[in-house]
Amino acid sequence: MRGIQAHIIERKAEAQTLLELIDEVIARPNSVVKAAVLKSSHVLVLYNAIEATATEILERIHEIISQEKYSDLSPELRKLWTEFFFCKQAEKRRFDNLEATVRGDARFPQLKDFLDHINLYSGNLDARAINQVLKRYGLGVISTPNQHKLLEIKNKRNRIAHGEEMFKEACRHLTAKELKSFQDACFDVIDSLLEQANEYVSTRKYKATVINGVPQPSGPPDATR
Numbered sequence: 001m002r003g004i005q006a007h008i009i010e011r012k013a014e015a016q017t018l019l020e021l022i023d024e025v026i027a028r029p030n031s032v033v034k035a036a037v038l039k040s041s042h043v044l045v046l047y048n049a050i051e052a053t054a055t056e057i058l059e060r061i062h063e064i065i066s067q068e069k070y071s072d073l074s075p076e077l078r079k080l081w082t083e084f085f086f087c088k089q090a091e092k093r094r095f096d097n098l099e100a101t102v103r104g105d106a107r108f109p110q111l112k113d114f115l116d117h118i119n120l121y122s123g124n125l126d127a128r129a130i131n132q133v134l135k136r137y138g139l140g141v142i143s144t145p146n147q148h149k150l151l152e153i154k155n156k157r158n159r160i161a162h163g164e165e166m167f168k169e170a171c172r173h174l175t176a177k178e179l180k181s182f183q184d185a186c187f188d189v190i191d192s193l194l195e196q197a198n199e200y201v202s203t204r205k206y207k208a209t210v211i212n213g214v215p216q217p218s219g220p221p222d223a224t225r
Helices: 002-026 032-065 074-087 089-105 112-116 127-135 149-161 176-202
Strands: 210-211 213-216
Touching: 002 032, 032 112, 032 127, 032 149, 032 176, 074 089, 074 112, 074 127, 127 149, 127 176, 149 176, 176 210
Parallel strands: none
Antiparallel strands: 210 213
16 A cells, blocks of 8 residues: 555645645735636645545555455455446356356456446545445445535535536635645545555455354355346
């Protein structure tokens, strides 16, 4: 996860640089529109940092668990396995996947392949959505003081991205202090997310519980589900 940590540091610096520029522009005369555009850009930078970090973390987790057989995975990951290999595939493919699972040949998909069949978030990440994704993988949830602010970040980002509001309008009335509070909330969540991921990997929470040498629960999924 070291590479992800380095990217987080870069994203923090990028957001802070933009925030300082906004402060400078606000102090200039006749700069209302320019400041408003920069404010919207800042919100986009924050949302992109959230989604990019979440994606990087999931990519790394998928790389790790792709080395594991179905029988070695936690109950949460077995559910995702079933959803990917059986619920989202054509009938013929489902039975092929079942045979590969029983033989022990099949492996958990990489994130890119997984997202081709299962939509985890796609432009809708706030604290609640992040925790829903974490629970699906069996990770611990995030709980930071101002994580509710991610909902406003997400909503403003979506209104801009979908063309509902122009850059000069979407965040026009936000103060630099409010943007700073958004930024702090955003990176508190990101830091917590990385912390949960590090614990998940280091303690191997993705693995099945083993009792007397037998992974629990046992048995392949039902291909007819």
